Amino acid sequence: DTEVTQTPKHLVMGMTNKKSLKCEQHMGHRAMYWYKQKAKKPPELMFVYSYEKLSINESVPSRFSPECPNSSLLNLHLHALQPEDSALYLCASSQGTRTGTEAFFGQGTRLTVV
Amino acid sequence: DAKTTQPPSMDCAEGRAANLPCNHSTISGNEYVYWYRQIHSQGPQYIIHGLKNNETNEMASLIITEDRKSSTLILPHATLRDTAVYYCIVRVVGRALTFGSGTRLQVQP
Numbered sequence: 723d724t725e726v727t728q729t730p731k732h733l734v735m736g737m738t739n740k741k742s743l744k745c746e747q748h749m750g751h752r753a754m755y756w757y758k759q760k761a762k763k764p765p766e767l768m769f770v771y772s773y774e775k776l777s778i779n780e781s782v783p784s785r786f787s788p789e790c791p792n793s794s795l796l797n798l799h800l801h802a803l804q805p806e807d808s809a810l811y812l813c814a815s816s817q818g819t820r821t822g823t824e825a826f827f828g829q830g831t832r833l834t835v836v
Numbered sequence: 837d838a839k840t841t842q843p844p845s846m847d848c849a850e851g852r853a854a855n856l857p858c859n860h861s862t863i864s865g866n867e868y869v870y871w872y873r874q875i876h877s878q879g880p881q882y883i884i885h886g887l888k889n890n891e892t893n894e895m896a897s898l899i900i901t902e903d904r905k906s907s908t909l910i911l912p913h914a915t916l917r918d919t920a921v922y923y924c925i926v927r928v929v930g931r932a933l934t935f936g937s938g939t940r941l942q943v944q945p
Contacts (some may be wrong), residue, residue: 729892764923764935764937764938765935767932770932814933824882826882827880828879829879830878832877
């Protein structure tokens with residue numbers, strides 16, 4: 723099983739809402755990632771978790787709050803977002819953060835903030 | 837991370853080989869070359885990676901020059917389903933994947 727599952731696939735939320743994006747993998751991977759992708763742009767790294775601890779935060783605004791409850795799950799909690807936060811949010815996992823290990827991506831959650 | 841340079845777009849006829857170039861002239865000795873592709877509105881898909889030697893798998897071949905300053909991804913028999921954005925990424929030890937602009941490959945019937 724080389725699958726990373728993201729839910730929901732689509733999400734529309736208001737600027738005052740609180741919502742969460744979920745990501746799950748059962749490959750025993752110990753590194754998990756959140757990326758943000760705007761239309762016609764490459765994915766941009768947001769957060770990296772290594773062994774369930776946050777190891778990289780790419781200066782992401784605090785309205786995005788990641789959480790790694792266990793080694794298989796990664797959440798992204800959203801609160802007070804802006805319309806410009808509308809994007810495709812991608813989760814990925816890899817065996818570790820060492821070079822030489824490929825990352826597997828989910829299909830993403832397409833978020834629209836209204 | 838070493839910077840990569842890719843042509844913004846390429847066309848290829850269906851059934852022919854697609855050769856996608858990538859320059860990474862500042863690559864260091866412990867950096868691998870990775871290739872991913874992203875079909876419209878889907879998550880990026882791993883294709884292949886290598887350090888020094890040429891690599892081949894069921895999807896593609898990766899040719900890395902001897903000085904490691906450039907590489908070529910080869911899709912031997914392109915199909916319409918290979919139409920995608922292809923990303924060449926050079927990855928530093930302990931760092932996550934950083935995507936550049938990629939090459940938009942259009943396979944023509």
